[in-house]
Amino acid sequence: MTNYFSSDFKLGILGGGQLGKMLLYNTRKFDIYTCVLEASNDAPSKIACDEFHLGNLMDYDAVYNFGKQVDVLTIEIENVNVDALETLEKEGIKVYPASKTLRTIQNKAKQKLFYIDHNLPTAPFTRFAYLSEIEDAINNGGLAMPFVWKAAQFGYDGNGVKVVRKLDDLKGLPSGECLAEELIPFKNELAVIVARNSSGEIKTFPVVEMEFHPEANQVEYVICPARIDEAVAKKATEVALKVSEAFNHVGLLAVEMFQTENDQILINEVAPRPHNSGHQTIEASYTSQFEQHIRAILNLPLGRTDSKVGGVMVNLVGAEGYTGNVIYENIEAIMKMDGVTPHIYGKKQTRPFRKMGHVTIVDEDLNEARKIAEEVKKKIKVISE
Amino acid sequence: MTNYFSSDFKLGILGGGQLGKMLLYNTRKFDIYTCVLEASNDAPSKIACDEFHLGNLMDYDAVYNFGKQVDVLTIEIENVNVDALETLEKEGIKVYPASKTLRTIQNKAKQKLFYIDHNLPTAPFTRFAYLSEIEDAINNGGLAMPFVWKAAQFGYDGNGVKVVRKLDDLKGLPSGECLAEELIPFKNELAVIVARNSSGEIKTFPVVEMEFHPEANQVEYVICPARIDEAVAKKATEVALKVSEAFNHVGLLAVEMFQTENDQILINEVAPRPHNSGHQTIEASYTSQFEQHIRAILNLPLGRTDSKVGGVMVNLVGAEGYTGNVIYENIEAIMKMDGVTPHIYGKKQTRPFRKMGHVTIVDEDLNEARKIAEEVKKKIKVISE
Numbered sequence: 001m002t003n004y005f006s007s008d009f010k011l012g013i014l015g016g017g018q019l020g021k022m023l024l025y026n027t028r029k030f031d032i033y034t035c036v037l038e039a040s041n042d043a044p045s046k047i048a049c050d051e052f053h054l055g056n057l058m059d060y061d062a063v064y065n066f067g068k069q070v071d072v073l074t075i076e077i078e079n080v081n082v083d084a085l086e087t088l089e090k091e092g093i094k095v096y097p098a099s100k101t102l103r104t105i106q107n108k109a110k111q112k113l114f115y116i117d118h119n120l121p122t123a124p125f126t127r128f129a130y131l132s133e134i135e136d137a138i139n140n141g142g143l144a145m146p147f148v149w150k151a152a153q154f155g156y157d158g159n160g161v162k163v164v165r166k167l168d169d170l171k172g173l174p175s176g177e178c179l180a181e182e183l184i185p186f187k188n189e190l191a192v193i194v195a196r197n198s199s200g201e202i203k204t205f206p207v208v209e210m211e212f213h214p215e216a217n218q219v220e221y222v223i224c225p226a227r228i229d230e231a232v233a234k235k236a237t238e239v240a241l242k243v244s245e246a247f248n249h250v251g252l253l254a255v256e257m258f259q260t261e262n263d264q265i266l267i268n269e270v271a272p273r274p275h276n277s278g279h280q281t282i283e284a285s286y287t288s289q290f291e292q293h294i295r296a297i298l299n300l301p302l303g304r305t306d307s308k309v310g311g312v313m314v315n316l317v318g319a320e321g322y323t324g325n326v327i328y329e330n331i332e333a334i335m336k337m338d339g340v341t342p343h344i345y346g347k348k349q350t351r352p353f354r355k356m357g358h359v360t361i362v363d364e365d366l367n368e369a370r371k372i373a374e375e376v377k378k379k380i381k382v383i384s385e
Numbered sequence: 386m387t388n389y390f391s392s393d394f395k396l397g398i399l400g401g402g403q404l405g406k407m408l409l410y411n412t413r414k415f416d417i418y419t420c421v422l423e424a425s426n427d428a429p430s431k432i433a434c435d436e437f438h439l440g441n442l443m444d445y446d447a448v449y450n451f452g453k454q455v456d457v458l459t460i461e462i463e464n465v466n467v468d469a470l471e472t473l474e475k476e477g478i479k480v481y482p483a484s485k486t487l488r489t490i491q492n493k494a495k496q497k498l499f500y501i502d503h504n505l506p507t508a509p510f511t512r513f514a515y516l517s518e519i520e521d522a523i524n525n526g527g528l529a530m531p532f533v534w535k536a537a538q539f540g541y542d543g544n545g546v547k548v549v550r551k552l553d554d555l556k557g558l559p560s561g562e563c564l565a566e567e568l569i570p571f572k573n574e575l576a577v578i579v580a581r582n583s584s585g586e587i588k589t590f591p592v593v594e595m596e597f598h599p600e601a602n603q604v605e606y607v608i609c610p611a612r613i614d615e616a617v618a619k620k621a622t623e624v625a626l627k628v629s630e631a632f633n634h635v636g637l638l639a640v641e642m643f644q645t646e647n648d649q650i651l652i653n654e655v656a657p658r659p660h661n662s663g664h665q666t667i668e669a670s671y672t673s674q675f676e677q678h679i680r681a682i683l684n685l686p687l688g689r690t691d692s693k694v695g696g697v698m699v700n701l702v703g704a705e706g707y708t709g710n711v712i713y714e715n716i717e718a719i720m721k722m723d724g725v726t727p728h729i730y731g732k733k734q735t736r737p738f739r740k741m742g743h744v745t746i747v748d749e750d751l752n753e754a755r756k757i758a759e760e761v762k763k764k765i766k767v768i769s770e
Contacts, residue, residue, distance in 0.1 A: 025410050028433060031729035031742075047435055048413060286724055286747065301721035308693040308747070336686035339671055344416035357416075362671065362693070 012070030016043030018345035020076035024048035097272035152177035186258035191277035192240035284311025310366030316357035318350035324384035397455030401428030403730035405461035409433035482657035537562035571643035576662035577625035669696025695751030701742035703735035709769035711735040
């Protein structure tokens with residue numbers, strides 16, 4: 001048994017953003033020695049780790065040299081140099097998620113093919129090497145609009161996804177590898193976070209629901225548990241477990257899914273790390289997703305995943321029309337509301353739609369939490385000086 | 386309104402121990418810029434703050450020079466230079482708890498006199514300038530044994546308190562200022578944490594119970610809520626609120642009390658900061674005591690203080706017979722139990738009875754949490770390599 005709690009053990013984290021920062025809080029609780037690699041000296045993680053290393057996550061040498069200094073290596077963002085991870089694995093470093101898992105997930109086309117190969121439900125799609133090939137396919141009748149264009153790589157936070165209803169919608173999109181996915185009307189977007197340690201112990205968090213703004217078509221609330229039929233929740237959990245089994249991952253796997261009009265479950269995409277759909281676990285669950293990820297990658301027993309109370313999460317994004325030094329308008333007003341906890345990520349500059357933090361609202365009664373969340377959303381505004 | 390969340394605001398903390406470390410986690414959530422003053426370079430707080438300053442907390446210049454650099458100054462330990470705090474207050478730094486409050490609390494004799502002056506219930510006592518005066522008083526019949534000897538200053542974690550049943554028991558005690566308190570048989574030791582911000586908003590956490598080991602006469606479990614009659618809980622809360630009112634403190638005030646055989650409530654002592662009797666709030670309460678202290682000293686609205694679930698806290702202290710590099714034996718076994726979260730403070734060396742961490746056990750059913758706590762206590766052992 002490795003004695004993580006009192007030895008020279010070192011945990012490495014690739015990426016120093018807000019997810020890494022929240023992950024680090026939980027390593028402090030266990031007094032685990034941590035090293036972070038990150039390209040920016042302003043990273044939120046900087047003051048929460050034992051060692052902060054500056055370096056580009058996509059650079060082979062930076063990742064390799066960093067990884068050689070730690071015992072277990074994990075990520076808080078998928079866009080890292082996977083070749084370096086593969087070498088590190090060969091040289092005995094424990095890398096979770098594994099390079100193989102990351103390679104499949106990093107490329108959305110590969111990820112979709114993985115689901116097809118493993119007989120896992122996902123929306124039909126076609127893969128294209130260049131954007132221009134999509135245009136050709138439309139012109140020669142091989143592809144019908146509307147469809148969902150997705151960049152194969154480097155999409156993040158909704159970037160890299162666009163509904164294409166007319167040829168004009170393709171303008172300005174990146175020219176590289178992409179896919180066109182059938183636009184399937186859905187009732188709900190759901191997510192399940194699966195945790196797995198290297199001994200094979202598996203636990204799932206409750207199914208959450210992403211509630212969309214009726215007009216803006218943007219996720220407004222993550223609601224835990226999802227307000228759906230038990231049979232649908234069961235099906236979504238089963239699909240998530242099958243995805244987890246197919247990847248055979250170690251650590252968290254957040255599985256985003258669509259519940260179609262006829263209650264089919266289709267996999268949208270996965271993230272092999274703590275995820276935006278699990279932030280409410282900090283306040284609502286017996287074990288937070290961050291603690292669970294650490295437990296999993298250190299092969300510790302997994303914690304309880306059920307909820308103490310109902311939880312709703314609201315993302316704090318920069319308001320339109322404001323760029324510069326951030327101000328959280330009315331933050332004191334929302335802190336006056338029952339069960340409200342703001343999480344400020346520590347980015348000094350805001351810009352429209354930049355993810356600046358999140359707010360969790362918990363209550364014994366989920367409907368009450370949902371109501372308060374609406375008040376929070378109306379009240380707080382991320383603006384600039 | 387001070388914009389704590391996005392300005393040049395600096396929060397100073399005197400002391401870099403485990404309480405400071407847990408306090409700092411919560412400042413990270415709000416992205417508050419923090420500075421810590423601490424004499425030891427090995428302090429647990431070191432990697433959780435923005436600025437770490439080395440200096441002796443009892444040294445006037447060290448505290449003054451540190452305090453001048455921050456906007457709000459708080460403590461995680463009472464033994465700090467109060468003269469420096471007084472000067473800082475005069476020069477416009479917000480110091481919470483105030484120097485006046487700390488001066489009263491630092492000296493247990495003064496603290497007891499404060500209760501008498503404010504007509505607050507506490508066990509009868511006599512004050513002595515030197516230990517030798519106690520001996521004289523016993524010899525000339527002015528003081529009857531048994532009684533409780535308490536050092537007036539610098540007691541910590543049960544040091545500085547001793548039941549004296551015979552003259553011999555006085556041997557080896559510090560020679561300085563002390564008091565002799567009537568030994569009153571009690572049913573329960575209770576505690577209530579009161580939070581107050583500078584606008585005067587006040588909230589109390591539920592009454593907790595310190596369950597003692599039947600033989601060792603040592604606190605084994607902190608249980609939240611206390612398993613006592615509602616009327617007793619109400620009385621204890623009222624007494625705590627009166628103490629809070631008398632001190633007119635800003636921040637937390639942990640009020641330790643005795644429930645006597647005839648259900649009287651007597652004040653034992655107070656701490657104007659996060660306290661061992663409130664650690665279970667991290668997992669059990671809507672708002673942790675640490676977040677609440679920050680809310681209070683920054684004059685933010687206070688959070689909900691009720692519990693999501695039942696909570697039991699077990700201190701992790703160094704086992705007898707072990708000194709050296711610490712090992713947490715069976716920590717993985719306790720992490721396998723439901724609702725169990727270990728908090729490791731990060732002290733590298735253990736010695737008998739040294740406080741090395743704590744474990745929280747939460748469950749919907751408090752009795753179930755209490756049962757699991759007993760298993761935890763049996764299983765885990767803080768030993769050395």
